[in-house]
Amino acid sequence: MNSKLISAIYLVFCCSYVYGQQNLRRAFQPPSIVNKIPYGANAKAGHYAKTKDANIYYEVYGKGQPIVLLHGGILGSTIEMAEFIDSLSKNFQVIAVSTRGHGKSEIGSLPITYEQKADDVLSVINVITKEKVVILGFSDGAYTSYKIASMYPERIKKVIAIGAGEQIPGLRKVVFNPKELLNTDKAYWTQQKAIMPEPEKLEDFWAKMEVFYNTMTASKELFGSIKCPVLIMAGELDRNAPLSTVINAYNMLPNSQLCIIPNTGHVVFLENFAAVWESIVPFLKY
Template identity: 90%
Template sequence: MYNRLISVISLLLCCSYVYGQQNLRRAFQPPSVVNKMPYGANAKAGHYAQTKDGKIYYEVYGKGQPIVLLHGGILGSTIEMAEFIDSLSKNFQVIAVSTRGHGKSEIGTEPVTYEQKADDVMAVINAVTKEQVVILGFSEGAYTSYKVASMYPERIKKMIAIGAGEQIPGLRKVVFNPKELLNTDKAYWTQQKALMPEPEKLEDFWAKMEVFYNTMTASKELFGSIKCSVLIMAGELDQNAPLSTVINAYNMLPNSQLCIIPNTGHVVFLENFAAVWASVVPFLKN
């Protein structure tokens, strides 16, 4: 039931879309994305927030209620959130974070922990606004969103968590093969490494992330501590967050709504953005 991560990576690559060389390579993007803004490397919108051991890069677009976007891990980057940024920035202040070890954010020196990930996000939020924020995260970004809402409940108004169900050590074994990862899409990694302030540390960072993924827990204690309203979403065929784990998380969250998009996988918002957006809009309005 629980496939090894390498299978998930293969699924992501099979579902990916690469459309030409623009200011940023359009890896993991559908053809419907027409905004050519170089999300993740836009100097006009870019800023840094200082954490205990490194700087986290983020970009700000639009005006209104602040909404934080957190992309997926390892293969993820701010550019994959392009349709969300395009759509949300019309009515919200969008804070798009490049998480630690991704894009222009530093890796730092400390071990990777769940608390560290939440603190990174809060450093960005505090640098931008004193208001409560909505937070939207995908995959690893969704798991980080859970922890932020648990640790800093007074700062989170609502949450949208995509592709992140219950996670207990032992449910699956995460194994990274750096050479295989780097060979999956050489042009993508060439582009991403060019953004990174510490590309020479990337493989060491992946080793730390492997330990983190295999030891993190997102279950009853964490979910029960989240008080804000949560829209938990997933693709029906998600192999990275199987449907049973997503339903488990939904049942443990005190104030939650569930949205399953039929016949889609892990990267559900790239496979069927229209369906995802149709569920996000009423949740944000209520």
């Protein structure tokens, strides 16, 4: 394994590296959207789906072909998908899922696996539609997208995976510092904890996620099993999903397209939404 790919990744950098001094509320909710629609806590659009051990929260916007949005992990929330929701809901039925342990979704009691995450998403999909759906996932949400496409091919039409390349244990080292995370933007976490059903379990959940991220595998067996069309996207300067790992994943996917946005990092769609959007539209149409 190329030693250049092995690095310690602190999740705080998702905010500080990409957005400088901007706080999390701004980093994960574009200025044009802030305070307009409370994505992730919108009572008018919110619903729950019951899984084996948890209630999973989701919101529905628009009409048309169903497209599921899956945000990133730990710092992620439905808020970060705001521009996608606004843009896609004009022509699609957008299903924005708060993944377990995030926002209004419960943490549950089962071990953390991508099989479990895929089943969570399927539970939501089955409540809403019998149609095949498109899934757009970012980072942790993208890995979940891969897994559900592999496990339930009859339910998935296409996948758009942002910031998620090949991953095997030892390729990176993920370290969470709960105090740093919580102090990065106290107002953001006050708001997030206020809507969480189990805020007292949050730090324990993060500890389990740290172990999970450092032991997970997404490689040839997974990518080779995905038969639907996949658009794999990343920022050229992504430190969470280095370019070589994204290209490796692209080469392992049987039916894939690759899009690299120059001069952008991990949260590429907030750095250059216009470029991301222009790349997604043709993929959705073909």
